Amino acid sequence: MGKIVALTFLSLDGVMEHPVWTGPYFNADHAKYAHGQLFASDALLLGRITYEGFAAAWPHLEETEGEFAARMNTMPKHVVSTTLDQAEWTNSTVVRGDLATEVAKLQERYDRDVLVYASGELTNSLIELGLLDELKLWIHPVVVGTGKRLFPEGAGFTSWRLAATTSFNSGAVILDYRPAPVAEEP
Template sequence: MNAVHMVRGNVMRKVIASVFVSVDGVFEDPSWSMPFWNSEAAKFADEQLAAADALLLGRVTYEGMAPAWMARAEGADTGTERMNALPKYVVTSTLDTPEWNATFLTGDLAAEVTALKQQDGGDLLVFGSGRLVNALLAHDLLDELRLWTLPVVQGGGRRLFGDDAPVKTLRPVGTTALGSSGAQVHAYVPAAAPAAG
């Protein structure tokens, strides 16, 4: 999915993953990211949320985010209102009662995400969701990976790409420095694998 795909005369929707990672690749429970949050990070987050018209989430991320964001609904700011209003597509085989404007995807992941990409609309934004990110990469369904790389070494915790991660070649398409915090967002898109030498 490296080229521009056309569906019914329209450009296919993009799946964009936006993930906080430490320098050593840990993404699990990124509460350690808060000291690096500043106005530049908020601006970047607001812009990517504005470009999306749905979230695509793994079950664990959904279960962590849903109660926190729903609790912020009363007297919410514009960003919170948007986050709560967006449709959420949640990949799960265990949940059965959707909340937080969610639809559960319980069938074949590749087929269901391909169908979502073929619909009209803006970006499908993935937060966290490490297993989902790996599966999307494996099925060539991830159009852009944004790694919010924070200048901290965690030493332990679940890494975004473990020993079972798919082997893929990525092409860097931009880096955004988030002020003086040292945090940067590195953006990558799928690239053709280099020819064997």
């Protein structure tokens, strides 16, 4: 049974939107980690906005990004959307209906991870439904100041335990969390 794993780039102040600010920190160590996460996964689960951005970019990146781009383009992709009629990117399908039911089907279908990139609203929905098995926050040493944050004001209370950390010589760090029994809400 596959695990649902979210990997999200964040600034120190929690911004995830338009992560062009990650560029100066991305190096060979980052690439190796990202490669490992992608190749440990059987499929991608994406929100519509992330899907549309990826679908516009990745098909044109195989020449420069090699096997990583080839994997992105060929692996199964599932996009959660109530507005998208069809998914045009290779091996993509639109997920409709009850999210909990559809995610359970994906977990049964795949043996390895189902990777969620970015997709803040989807990640928050998965957390709210208790469907997220791992939350990997890739934090970059920059304060952006404005932009969409992963956890918006009013997000429900949840509790997590730190399972692992990965640090990079760039100053970025990945905090790898697992759901924990709910502690008392402050």
